[in-house]
Amino acid sequence: MLLCMFKRLFVPGVLLLAIIGLFSWLMWSPFWQSLREVGAVFQLIHREYYDADAVDYEALRDKALKGTLHNLDPYSRYFTKEDFKSFRERSEQRYVGVGIEIQELEDDVTVVTVFPGSSAEQAGVLPGDQIVRVDATDVSDFNVEEVTDAIRGEEGQPVELGLFRPAVDEELSLEVMRAPVEIPSVLDTALTDDGIGYLRLSQFGERTSEEFAAALDQLERNGMQALIIDLRNNPGGYLSAAKEVTEQFLDEGQLIVYTAGRDEADRTEYVSDTPARVGDYPVAVLVNHYSASGSEIVAGVLQDVGRAVVVGETSFGKGSVQTVHQLRFGGAVSQTTALYYFPSGTSIHNKGVEPDIAVEVEPETARKLEVQHRHADRMTPEEFERIFEFKPDLQDAVRNRAEDYLRGELTSSAPAAA
Known part of the structure; x- marks a missing residue:
């Protein structure tokens, strides 16, 4: 009788001690303690920072991970979902676009290369053309990255490029189909x-x-x-x-x-x-x-x-x-x-x-x-x-x-x- 009662009490007691031990480890291990401290700072920033749109938890996560990896060494880094997509495109030597290379020249985003066989070449885009509009968006004040993002899109979907052609002092509008572009090595x-x-x-x-x-x-x-x-x-x-x-x-x-x-x-x-x-x-x-x-x-x-x-x-x-x-x-x-x-x-x-x-x-x-x-x-x-x-x-x-x-x-x- 006493033995059976001992067994009934012993097993739950052992489980309870195990749970307490695990909880203590979670509470005081360096890993979880650091996470709690980081989480507390996230909550503080999220609650009090003046620009609420800049400090949603996803944005804070991305900023924290970028800082952590960057501070390890110059070559470790964190990619957001969009960054990783661009990284894969460069490594795989393929992306969906119109087939041009652009560069900022004297504050104008200018086409410096039109890839042979690309949809841009077929539409009549020429080196030297300045991109001033993408579809209905005025991009005359955009930088190269912003213009690139505006031009990229789904394969098979057209994009309308508003161009200024200095060689003939003419503005024109060309519809260009987004298509796979191969990047040669x-x-x-x-x-x-x-x-x-x-x-x-x-x-x-x-x-x-x-x-x-x-x-x-x-x-x-x-x-x-x-x-x-x-x-x-x-x-x-x-x-x-x-x-x-x-x-x-x-x-x-x-x-x-x-x-x-x-x-x-x-x-x-x-x-x-x-x-x-x-x-x-x-x-x-x-x-x-x-x-x-x-x-x-x-x-x-x-x-x-x-x-x-x-x-x-x-x-x-x-x-x-x-x-x-x-x-x-x-x-x-x-x-x-x-x-x-x-x-x-x-x-x-x-x-x-x-x-x-x-x-x-x-x-x-x-x-x-x-x-x-x-x-x-x-x-x-x-x-x-x-x-x-x-x-x-x-x-x-x-x-x-x-x-x-x-x-x-x-x-x-x-x-x-x-």
Whole structure:
């Protein structure tokens, strides 16, 4: 009898103690205590801040998460739902729009590029057109981001663009269909008369490796004997895409990079999965202070294993890896989880890739060269000068120096006549 009563009292007592212990842990653990304190501040701001529209709980959440991630390091960040959508579009190299690139020039949002084959080209939009209206909305005082948001929309839906065309001093209205726009990674290819190929990569996205291989195939079929890979102003992108570009120059099974996280055992090696697909011709990689992340992997690894020389300026110095976690409410967190290292064990984090051949360029000249690279081939010299206010005839000292180096390599490796 007493034993049965003891059992009936013991089990609930144990459960009660467990609940009390759990409650105490929830009350006093650093994690929950911090959350309670943050929540109390949220309530205070939400209740007393003078602008009620700015401090709804969703807005406070977004601001708090942005601040938290930003203060960890320069590369960790929080994406709102809208931010994450834009991030995915850039990485996937595809978005729904009209196929133009716009820029603010002398306070006017101006079309600087119309993509070939785009709905904007079909509707008659031209470089130099200033966007003053989107549908019924006057956007003459909007910035580039606001105009972009106004133009974007659902695939298959038209948008009416009100334009001012300075070349003929005329205002016009064009209906343009919103459609998928592909964002290429390979922006430019060229081949000199003496066989030096040139290939410019703007980013490392989902299709970069395929585009890069196709461009190399074309250059090789046209007789390329040496190659320049231009990674200047390339901010990087997917680690996997940088790995797939790099491995095209390496033997199967060769180490490309390895990453190491907070634990010593947390090491991941990335090796070449395929045999080298390119010939054993000399390669030069161009970098500048804005070449970062994936660009530094390609340039640094090819330099590290002796497969290429690097020409230009010391690169940005982003040797870290970010992992992206999508959140249930549509936003996402991108946080630094590891550093990457070259096969020799070198890390370029906060140091950058040092060029083998240093060529410094004045900032204003570099800015103009970037504009010239992006737009000169898509319009007449007269249109270019009218829009950008300088002639597209600047000499590229970094590219010229790389060509000189490669010509020397080709000459030294040529068979001698006897």
